[in-house]
Amino acid sequence: MYQLIKSIELEPRNNNEGYIYFFDDSLKSDNIDFLKTFKNGTDNKILRFNRNFQIFRSFGNVIKRGVKFFSFSNTKKEVTELIISTTSSKITYKKKIDIDESMRELIKYKILNYKKSKNETLHFMNVFRTENINENCNILDLMKVKSFSLKMIGIKDREVSDKNFLLLAEKIGNRNIIAKFLDNLIRFEFGVAEISLQESNIDKFLIHCQFKQKLESTEFFKDKKIQSNCNIDISSGVLCIQTLGEKLNINIKPGKYKMYELFDDNFKNNKEKLFKSMKANEIIFSKNAKLLKKYPNTEIDDYELAMAYKEGYDQSFHPYNTKTPNNHFLLLSPK
DSSP: OOEEEEEEOOOOSSTGGGEEEEEEGGGOOTTOOHHHHHHHOTTTTEEEEEOOSGGGSOOTTBOOOSEEEEEEEOTTSOEEEEEEEEEOBOEEEOOOOOHHHHHHHHHHTTSBOOOOOTTOOOOHHHHSOGGGBOTTSOGGGGGGSTTOOGGGGTSOOOOOOHHHHHHHHHHHOHHHHHHHHHHHHHHHHTTOEEEOOOGGGHHHHHHHOOEEEEOOOTTSSOOTTSOOOOEEEEOSSEEEEEETTEEEEEEBOSEEEEEEEEEOHHHHHHHHHHHHHHHHHHHHHHHHHHHHHHSTTTTTOHHHHHHHHHTTOOOOOOOOOOOSOOOEEEEEEEO
């Protein structure tokens, strides 16, 4: 099982912070020049990945919270595999739940004040209403409802005593707890259960990522100036990571490792669309630059502007829209 070892809830303030550097502890230095060291190669002891692209940023319903590091360790507590979230959308899944049984139980335990008429067929849209909430109920009875879990009220699942649950209810309020539970019941009934990346559900995200490949390029798109290198030698047993202004040291089993990318179908399609959009805009910018050199006074001379347009000057920009979920991970594992 993967364990969350670090969550950096920041976003890049500049291009340099958009890089994730991985290097062996033997290269460790407070004043290390990452770019120079990376370009030199240094015997496969350094890797990097570039998050400075729109596909990794916040848009739509994508929830960005920097990067998260998950590890799998051996009995010696040495990390043998590392997974890094570079972009994490919410994912949806269906959870089977007996909505009719939940309604009957909530009424039975008087968590909801609802009187069923003689021939009425219960419908959750009538029963699960805020005005039916009985905030004076015994809130411990909510835990007797079969569909109840702490996750259903927005709390990480764990063992909780009656005393601690009462303290929680006192702090949050019975009404708020019940309302949150009802809201999730309704969402499950409509088959729209959303989850955000956490240690407890990373497996669900990885199942969605049906594509796995060696890291094609540390520049996200292939860069002829910087050769792709997906291998790294961690001979010291300590993997150092630098990103978003923070440093992280991980005790890892000494050896040679390979970096892979894991991603879902939407990420694959989004990357292809982004690449086409960037290429189209590069052609436009290149052509515009030549025309502006030929007609340098387009901002003040209508004639020059008209001639530039006639020869193909284009101020339009090819937009790029991303579909979600849009999940991408890096996987560092032994060669």
